[in-house]
Amino acid sequence: MEVNVSRSALLMSDSAFAGRPIEQREAINDSRGHVAELLAKAIRKGALDEEITAEDRERMLAFLRSFGDLRADYVYAGSSRAGLRQLPGAGDIEEQTREPLPMYALLDASFWRGLAQEETFDQQATMLQPVGGMDRIAYAFARRLGKIIKFGCPVKEIRKTANGVRVVYAERGATRSLEASYCICTLPLSALKSVKHDFSPAIAAAINQTSYAAAFKIAWESRRFWEQDDNIYGGISWLARGPISLENSTLANLWYPSGGLLLEKGVLVAGYGTEAGAFAALPTAEAKFAASRSAVEKLHPGRGRELTKPVYVSWQKIPFSLGSWVRGDGYFEGPYKEFLKPDGRIYFAGDFCSHLTVWQEGAALSAQRTARMIVEHVRANLA
Amino acid sequence: MEVNVSRSALLMSDSAFAGRPIEQREAINDSRGHVAELLAKAIRKGALDEEITAEDRERMLAFLRSFGDLRADYVYAGSSRAGLRQLPGAGDIEEQTREPLPMYALLDASFWRGLAQEETFDQQATMLQPVGGMDRIAYAFARRLGKIIKFGCPVKEIRKTANGVRVVYAERGATRSLEASYCICTLPLSALKSVKHDFSPAIAAAINQTSYAAAFKIAWESRRFWEQDDNIYGGISWLARGPISLENSTLANLWYPSGGLLLEKGVLVAGYGTEAGAFAALPTAEAKFAASRSAVEKLHPGRGRELTKPVYVSWQKIPFSLGSWVRGDGYFEGPYKEFLKPDGRIYFAGDFCSHLTVWQEGAALSAQRTARMIVEHVRANLA
Numbered sequence A, B: 001m002e003v004n005v006s007r008s009a010l011l012m013s014d015s016a017f018a019g020r021p022i023e024q025r026e027a028i029n030d031s032r033g034h035v036a037e038l039l040a041k042a043i044r045k046g047a048l049d050e051e052i053t054a055e056d057r058e059r060m061l062a063f064l065r066s067f068g069d070l071r072a073d074y075v076y077a078g079s080s081r082a083g084l085r086q087l088p089g090a091g092d093i094e095e096q097t098r099e100p101l102p103m104y105a106l107l108d109a110s111f112w113r114g115l116a117q118e119e120t121f122d123q124q125a126t127m128l129q130p131v132g133g134m135d136r137i138a139y140a141f142a143r144r145l146g147k148i149i150k151f152g153c154p155v156k157e158i159r160k161t162a163n164g165v166r167v168v169y170a171e172r173g174a175t176r177s178l179e180a181s182y183c184i185c186t187l188p189l190s191a192l193k194s195v196k197h198d199f200s201p202a203i204a205a206a207i208n209q210t211s212y213a214a215a216f217k218i219a220w221e222s223r224r225f226w227e228q229d230d231n232i233y234g235g236i237s238w239l240a241r242g243p244i245s246l247e248n249s250t251l252a253n254l255w256y257p258s259g260g261l262l263l264e265k266g267v268l269v270a271g272y273g274t275e276a277g278a279f280a281a282l283p284t285a286e287a288k289f290a291a292s293r294s295a296v297e298k299l300h301p302g303r304g305r306e307l308t309k310p311v312y313v314s315w316q317k318i319p320f321s322l323g324s325w326v327r328g329d330g331y332f333e334g335p336y337k338e339f340l341k342p343d344g345r346i347y348f349a350g351d352f353c354s355h356l357t358v359w360q361e362g363a364a365l366s367a368q369r370t371a372r373m374i375v376e377h378v379r380a381n382l383a
Helices: A024-044 A054-068 A109-119 A135-148 A201-209 A277-281 A285-299 A335-339 A360-382 B024-044 B054-068 B109-119 B135-148 B201-209 B277-281 B285-299 B335-339 B360-382
Strands: A010-012 A084-086 A155-160 A165-171 A174-180 A183-185 A215-223 A236-239 A252-255 A265-274 A308-314 A346-348 B010-012 B084-086 B155-160 B165-171 B174-180 B183-185 B215-223 B236-239 B252-255 B265-274 B308-314 B346-348
Touching: A024 A054, A024 A109, A024 B024, A024 B054, A054 B024, A054 B109, A109 A236, A109 B054, A183 A360, A201 A335, A215 A285, A236 A285, A252 A285, A265 A285, A285 A308, A346 A360, B024 B054, B024 B109, B109 B236, B183 B360, B201 B335, B215 B285, B236 B285, B252 B285, B265 B285, B285 B308, B346 B360
Parallel strands: A010 A236, A183 A346, B010 B236, B183 B346
Antiparallel strands: A155 A165, A165 A174, A215 A265, A215 A308, A236 A252, A252 A265, B155 B165, B165 B174, B215 B265, B215 B308, B236 B252, B252 B265
16 A cells, blocks of 8 residues: 545636636635624624524634634634745745635535535545555455456356356357356446346346446646646646536546656546536547646646646446446435345345445445355355 | 655544544534534525625525535535444445534634644645654755764854854863854754853844743554544544643644554654643653543543553753744744844844744745855955
8 A cells, every 4th residue: 555645736716716726725715714704794793693592602703713714803804724825934024815715706506516525425535545556456356366267258148047057258259157056246237238147127127227427537647747836746626617527517627646746747637527518529539638638727827738648538438347337316216225135146246236336345345245145145055 | 755644533622522532524514514504594584685695695505505515405414524423335234424513512712723723824734754754854954064064062152253253162071162254053042042142232132032932742652543443544633621731722632643554553642732831730751641641541532541651852851952942922023033134244044033933944944045145245245
């Protein structure tokens, strides 16, 4: 494992701030300052006397001064928490705070969505990451299992037998099959759709009802201008209204590398979203690269031209994945429940059998659950 | 350099939460939820119609829903941002949020001060740290300078000569002196007080007027129970009212190690403050250790007994430091200005010559400033 430095960094709303990139600390702390000032005003007017006791009133006002970094007269006039116009230095160089951003500019719920991302329980900055990438975890399991794993053998059929299961697969052009007492099917449902089977009608229907999101990433190699010029080390920048549209959102994002800090070059992900809207409509990879470069240029003016060697990966086109994760709408209310129960000797496991879909942790927890179910079944049959 | 993982962690108020340690995310997000709910209420009552235009009213309400994670009816009923009672898992294990903390319990300005520490411009989580500690930076300069540095030679006198400076010092019992065209005096003012000199009356007065704070740290070796039992990796926990009183504050703190993650043992700092109040009055190191252990026990019940090998360091007792940093009161308005100007061929440099007192960065910026001043003086004399 290596340690992961990840701090959210820049963001911008290209309407309210006239295209100027602003630091997240600026948006976060100026928002809090304005909110605290407004609430203090309402309390001092007596507008919340029904909600707040006389005793709590003074405590609340003292709290709001601290919460929003208000002046003694409960006005928010900017705060060093929001970043500095001039850093303190030697001699007569004194710290200078910024003018606060105007409140109306911050009143954008979709803008705040980017800021709140890091507060989301499973979207917080990671602290450790596997050296070499997340798939090193799967390969570490594979190494322990050894020759029992067959690589390069796409599954063609999963069939029930009298006392177990038969799996038909292709191996170097030949069709082969394997019989066993149990099958744990961990294929993504997107891939399972094209496998022949004799599952129960309920499971067959659940597979058909489930669809997978189509996430993509675009990455570039570049001089680490975000570190060298902008003091950004890891984290995400958000573009409130950018050329890359995300599904149900106008947000786009840049992901800075959380490893290899201070090296000359690094990989910048710009951006990471799902194939939808205007972005999906772009006809070629070149058009998508141009949109990505333009998003980088908006957040880091003058740096778009430094991006080289673009890569575009769309998960729906990756063989044997055919998508990124189960689409949420109605999944847990319906299909999900079917995959939790075995169909004869066929069991399912994977992130789609957990409430932690998308994450490897959900797949691992599901694997433990399924292993326990089989152990119980074996014991019951022995008894 | 090594990467520094630092996340603020636990905190507690031993009155409001009945001694229960709570996570910072819980206090931060529940506070924000309550504030957003109250402000939404005031806005919907029309109490802020003078401050907010009709157009901004709806945008503000949408923003507050996102800001505070409010329900559609603008009520704050808890949020997964505040942490979970049950993590989502496989099968039927669904995420369960916590009951929000009651608003009155969060209305404690001194309590929020701990939460806001990380928002303070120069108190944010560091991302990189020198391997071996901060003094490795000074030693790296020393290595480059080589034999020009005399170690173990306390300065006894700094005197002006006709064309320069004479420094008298002790070396292995003998009194020696050194003459030079310029002197850059980087002694802490606390140590300079006992050096004989013929500085100008203004500088002599400035030295006498300045006093140094007396910070202390207490550290223990322990099993990393904060990592193994509490999932805390670096950062600071705050004790709202603990046995360790800090100057001008009732806060006390625990600092978790930001390096060596996942090792069996680590060093826990509990706490870091200034010698004042009830803590300073404790007569022996043993009494201070007992207070420290009890603070750890409050934040990590049952773990106080795992602390071993305590160390107590009080900076006012460290030879040649004799204190931790310049006390702020009136310093920048008076004495500070004197140290920015040379006294004949004697120049000053150090964090006390910068607005970044306490930090090495202030000392480095001051060193650059002083070096430039001397270069200019030499050039003017050559011309």
